[in-house]
Amino acid sequence: MLYALWWAGLAAVPVNAKLHPEELAYITEHAGAGLLFVTPDHAADAARLPVRQVTVDTPEYEALFTGAPLELTPRAPDDLAWLFYTSGTTGRPKGVMQTHRNLRTMVACYFAEVDAVSPDDVSVYAAPMSHGAGIYNFMYVLRGARHVIPRSGGFDPAELAGLARDLGGLCLFAAPTMVRRLVGHLESQGLGGEGFKTIVYGGGPMYDADLRRALEVMGERFVQIYGQGESPMCITVLPREEIADRTHPHWAARLASVGHAQAWVEVQVAGPDGKARAPGEVGEVLVRGESVMRGYWRDPEATAYALRGGWLHTGDLGALDEDGYLTLHDRSKDVIISGGSNIYPREVEEALLRHPGVQEVSVVGQPDPEWGEIVVAFVVAPGVGASELDQLCLNHIARFKRPKHYHFVGALPKNNYGQVLKTELRTRLRAPRPEEA
Template identity: 60%
Template structure:
């Protein structure tokens, strides 16, 4: 099947049901959405030569257009390549080039994007007249027929080397994720509304499938992102909102709710994940809003589908180990097997820490054009996540240190090597090592330990400006620690454990 078949089916069964909302205003029914996607799909094929299997990149902010374009891409049998809109142009250009995207759809000025992508692909702005012309094409009669193992979503994530890798997700991967949502996370009803306050290029965008399948509404805030006051207002006007939120977003929403005396009315479900949630924060959230929270743990390689902590378990205070469970990421979702393994792949007993392994139909087919990385990550049918954790006797998984040293800030992964490589390009930086520091606001902050080249004395502002020119703003260090040397072992590897100890002991930060 084609993922667009779900949209077509719902449009036939519920043609007049409200589908796309900009803020509280309905801008399209399901029949209108399906019609526009079919027209744009034909336009992509005839005007831009997009064929089945071609990659089409989306470097776009959250918008109604994003949802229309996604389904237009699938209508023609092509592959969506979502790119975080906050990335630096150079970072986005790498993804466009590596994926071999034929076309890049962007928000804003086409000329700026074309320059950033160095003309590696055709660029089309969804705000342009050329894009609006696509809606005048005759609609495709049906989505392109596809096998279930056809590539549908090519999501770029970075590994320990800092080099982005394309995670290949097939139609059946996304089907399995969607079915597991209904079993393990939440039911969806036609009167519900998916709220896209987190980037649609990531997990929030993937949750569209469940709501399309059930004929629910899709609401993009007028701000295009997360604004706590706006969300509480939409809860009152739109009602029955469900949203994916990083822990920092949950924290801000609760702070705003406390300030205005909001009890969560109009919010059906908040699925939180993408970073560490402090137990005290989720306790406060449940106290303010009641049992509206579900935690999920996943990664790009098995999207949203490793473990889940149901709303009943999040709200439970009767179990003797409720606090331990609240500090976990829950139990294995229904579509996967999860186990904790030692270095050679042996299953460890309950309570012991090892690497989290996953297998099941939601696990990726591999990395795009990266057979070595695929072979390292997928072994004997198991996905080696790179995350360290322990599983108790009841199956609850608690995350420990991440073996890949990923920093998660505001729900977004930041890979130290990327930041280190940028810093080392500065002629005043002799050495650099980046780690994360716990942050009540963001989950983690980026901290850079820097060794200065002799006879140089760069300021923090200078290094910050240099980073802003090279990488996305959210990746740049929030703090700098200038040191004479980086601690290393006998093999020359930087001992980040020592840096963490130094950071903990440093009262100046």
């Protein structure tokens, strides 16, 4: 369907099937969508939307395959191809205008830096196809590889293990939380990485302990990418050889990084004045190249701000080392300023995850009249006490960085792409739930 749309000269607007009807309504209206394809199980909700709809597996849908062939509509490289709506971790999602040039650059970067795809590969879509997993289909279509949509319709570690056993050559995109769960399942079953070829991970922080465990269980199969919707899957890469090379003198530092700039992409770390930071100094990550979006749909003000000075301002904070490897610290909006000191949530999260009983953690700042902000940790850790975690922090990070409060929860709130919704956690702090202690 996607390729037919492009053949006809149209642009695609991918949406996650798990979105609430109100979220879907906002996207279709904001995008000005003229046609919506829906599956039968979503037809009732979609029927409320003021847009023409075609339901899959109906006579109207089947007629699309039996009618007269469409004539090819010529397109230019900078024409809109893919209108991707950001996940909306803060406020309304923005429509990122990705052009054919952007997507071609992403494909070229993948072949050059991530993996050499062959017809024997099997691309498995275990994450939402409206996001990273789906946008990676282009490389596998181009090489004539096989495509598998799991029967579960999503991520199931046992199902993936079975596919690896039965098919071999599995390639997939996974969020770090998915990698952690997959590795845990394989380890519990006495299995390794057999049948898996490439696991590209990104979309959130991969904690050091999780990656080391994944390497021990599955071996040299992991590639890290760092990207955004505004530069799709295409900012930096940490190749599998470098992830697995324990003999390199800077292996530990590189494992903690997100790699170096991908081909055809420039990366710079800059201060508030826009000037490049020296190696090791933290600043905002800026990106320039043919992967960078045309802008935000119907939002010229946000476009001008994001692309000021000819660079994409990612909103992420990081530092480049002398070899050009980028280490991310946090989103600029997530940095906690307590008593005049900057505290990066990720380093606190890394310390807490050293505890074997901690499954997940997210650290946020809470307004405080004395300190400006204080550090608060939301932790998924059944049977673990605050005193244990406090001592762990004191053993590994500066005293002023340790959380002042711990909230033990059954799960962390996430969006449809597995990213923790820190905005919701901050909202909880303003109106604490009685079950959290």
